[in-house]
Amino acid sequence: MKITMAHGSGGDSTSKLISGVFSKHFSNKYLDKLGDSAVVPGASRLAMTTDSFVVNPIFFPGGDIGRLSVCGTVNDLLMSGAVPKYLTAGFVLEEGLDTEDLEKIVESLQKTAEEAGVQVVTGDTKVVEKGAIGGLIINTAGVGFVPEGIDLGPEKIKTGDRIIVSGYLGDHHVAILGSRLGIENDIVSDAAPLGEMTRALMEAGLGIRAMRDVTRGGLGTVLNEFAESSGKEIRVEESFIPVSPTVKDFCGILGLDVLYMGNEGKMIVVVSPEDADSALEIMRSSKYGENAVGIGEVMEDSDSPALVLRTEIGGLRTVGPLYGEGLPRIC
Amino acid sequence: MKITMAHGSGGDSTSKLISGVFSKHFSNKYLDKLGDSAVVPGASRLAMTTDSFVVNPIFFPGGDIGRLSVCGTVNDLLMSGAVPKYLTAGFVLEEGLDTEDLEKIVESLQKTAEEAGVQVVTGDTKVVEKGAIGGLIINTAGVGFVPEGIDLGPEKIKTGDRIIVSGYLGDHHVAILGSRLGIENDIVSDAAPLGEMTRALMEAGLGIRAMRDVTRGGLGTVLNEFAESSGKEIRVEESFIPVSPTVKDFCGILGLDVLYMGNEGKMIVVVSPEDADSALEIMRSSKYGENAVGIGEVMEDSDSPALVLRTEIGGLRTVGPLYGEGLPRIC
Secondary structure, eight states: OBOOGGGGSSSHHHHHHIIIIIHHHHOOTTGGGOOSSEEEESSSEEEEEEEEEOOSSSEETTEEHHHHHHHHHHHHHHHTTOEEEEEEEEEEEETTOBHHHHHHHHHHHHHHHHHHTOEEEEEEEEEEOTTSSSSEEEEEEEEEEEOTTOOOOGGGOOTTOEEEEOSOSSHHHHHHHHHHHTOOOOOOOOOOOOHHHHHHHHHTTOOEEEEEEOOTTHHHHHHHHHHHHHTEEEEEEGGGSOOOHHHHHHHHHHTOOGGGOOOSSOEEEEEOGGGHHHHHHHHHTSTTOTTOEEEEEEEEEOSSOOEEEEOTTSOEEEEOOOOSOOSTTOO | OBOOGGGGSSSHHHHHHIIIIIHHHHOOTTGGGOOSSEEEESSSEEEEEEEEEOOSSSEETTEEHHHHHHHHHHHHHHHTTOEEEEEEEEEEEETTOBHHHHHHHHHHHHHHHHHHTOEEEEEEEEEEOTTSSSSEEEEEEEEEEEOTTOOOOGGGOOTTOEEEEOSOSSHHHHHHHHHHHTOOOOOOOOOOOOHHHHHHHHHTTOOEEEEEEOOTTHHHHHHHHHHHHHTEEEEEEGGGSOOOHHHHHHHHHHTOOGGGOOOSSOEEEEEOGGGHHHHHHHHHTSTTOTTOEEEEEEEEEOSSOOEEEEOTTSOEEEEOOOOSOOSTTOO
């Protein structure tokens, strides 16, 4: 089998590649959970994650590869309930890259690290031939500590739980795609570190079951993973899915489905029904969550657990994870 | 300024790029040490490191990019006195890569992780367009724990300390270069995890001051860094530098200097004079250290600390770190 761009989509093909090639060999009790970060025992509990950023272009409306490479990794740690502490930064540079551009990116990375409350503690630099990678690739790995008593994960999801999304979907996707196609619009990437929001949720002691940032593969892929891990149907009201008017128009023109669009500063929270209102209020009063909204709930156990949309005219439609390519090099 | 291949050499240009662009922005007390891994406080002390592997070709005599990406990262942790525990693995795959090749690499990575006693606990996969990177790039970040009482570093180096190198130099460099040039020879890469050797050294409670794996940039670059950090002259007997006859011939023909050749399973140990013999004996009886040998010693404080070679005819020659390109994509 040959690798195709679809293997990088974050959807179905990526997941097949991971289970077919990686999980088979690397199997251990931490990795087998296939979370976005691994929680491993330490003197305290450590969370670890890694992400390589291959976004093209490296500067885009609302951000750059430097900001992205902090947000992606920090958010992965946050979703496991961890407090992010340290980042490593591995740069693969292309011969001919302008060091002024590199410096802008490094500065943006550092500024975002400060915003997220993490320190970049070690790094590595490699150079590859011109024309190879479109500027640079950044890998960031992150380490955080998981406080006592915190134990989140899609396997904790219960029937009746509510699904909240933290804001408008698709902005990062449209910012990247618009920028590549040269389409003028005022949409900027939503790339943001979500620590303020998750910290407030954790500190409130609510019945949070699981959190997940909605990146490559989009809402449709995340909620299918949640359905599968919990063994339950997840039902979402299509009309409640938050999308800004400009993104909605952009998607309409290009025939894109917001369910599969990537974001870099949006998350899903699954919370007990009695705490749903409090969670929503906390999210709405935090920096990157003002447009948070409840979109659905967790139904009964199911033999074929899936994401089901209730459409605007009242019908039910089962929705799979992303198949095929998605947008290459979105993060 | 434009990035050139020299910025990836691990020598002088890399170091200028790091101080000129990265250190300026990322400055904090962990990163500022510019060690190959950072030791950060945790409930225990954590060591963290990251390395991106861009080696070309991805399969070479004696190893592959998978084995390399464990050895490089694990060895960086070991050099800080840490016990490596967990790895993250970030794969950037090229469209068109054969999944059979990918699987061989993943298998080799896992086998080497087992040899090194570490677990790959989380991963990430991205795909870039065909022709971009020559197969794949792997980033591994590593986390280890530093036992109480262990505190190594070139700033601990004292006058009179001995310099030991763990075996023949240049094998990995020649294996990669020979393979690219299609030169037939029987030299295989020395890529190896050095945990058995460092563990034995640590457990013996010897006066070990500093350890460093001799990778990109070679012995000349490492010993210049040690001279600079300690503020002392480091004097090495040229004729003691261990090189296999085949590598010596290869270097002779191509005009290569073994002082600047990269290795992936060799290390330098700086040890107190009274413990030098014991250290040497321990290294020689460990798996990858049978050809370990003392090559020199640490002299007095110096206003211009440097590496000085005593040549075979008795002259003294000051030797700088690697300038310029070195061999691109060696690791």
